[in-house]
Amino acid sequence: MIQRIQTVFLFLVAVAMSLVLAFPIWHQVNPDQSQRMTLSAFSMITMDIATGDVISSESKIVIAILAILAAGLAFFSIFQYKNRTKQMFINMINSLVMVTNVGVIVWISHNANEAFNPQVNGAFVLGFWSILVGLVMNLLANRFIRKDEMLVRSVDRIR
Template sequence: MIQRIQSVFLFLVAVAMVLVLIFPVWHQVNPDQTQIMTLDAWSLVTKDVASEQIIDSENKMFIGLLAIIAAGLAIFSLLQFKNRPKQMMINMINSLVMLTIVGLMVWVTHTANEVFNPNVNGAFVLGFWAVFAGLVSNILANRFIRKDEMLVRSVDRIR
């Protein structure tokens, strides 16, 4: 049934993945405060602070594509409410996709930080934390789906 609490959590997973696509993931300022490096779901951009000109841009499209896949899996899982085991499997795959996103974000920021400003860590912002919100929502959705499945099995046993 689409009005169950797990449907709300799966919708929140999709919203969190859209937030990853929209908002930046990480910011870092170089030691003399003349350049800023920003990672979003699509690129790693270095800008001059004074003129706002882009100095360097690297394509990081794989993060955005994985976020789109995670949002799509959440919506697909939301629509599979009649088949709870399939829904749980889709959610487990989605958890792996989101963990991959987190791993890639950390790896990209770590390698960029080594070159740009190795003495100071950058700041993770909304796009990064949205992945964790989506991960927690996905885990909660799976928990409630499992709870429903156990309830259905116990009712079948009583008959």
């Protein structure tokens, strides 16, 4: 049924993955405080802090594609409530997509940090942490789906 608690968790997964698209993921400032590098779901932008001019911009669309895919899988999983096994499988695939997204972000930010300012680590911000919140919500949804499946099987066994 669509009004189960796992539906709320899956909706929160979709919201969390939408936050990845809306907010920055990683920031870094160079040693002389004159430039700032910001990673978002769509691009990596290096800006001059004093003037606000964009020095360079690189497309990082793979992060946005993975975030949109994870949000889409979460919405699709909400409407698979009649087949709990399929719903758990979709959520497992969604977890893999989100973990892949985290891996891609860490790899991109590490490489950018090495080139920009290797003495100081950059800071992960809201966009990054929302992926981890989405991952936890996805795991909670799977737990409650599995709980429902075990309840249905126990009732069938009693009959």
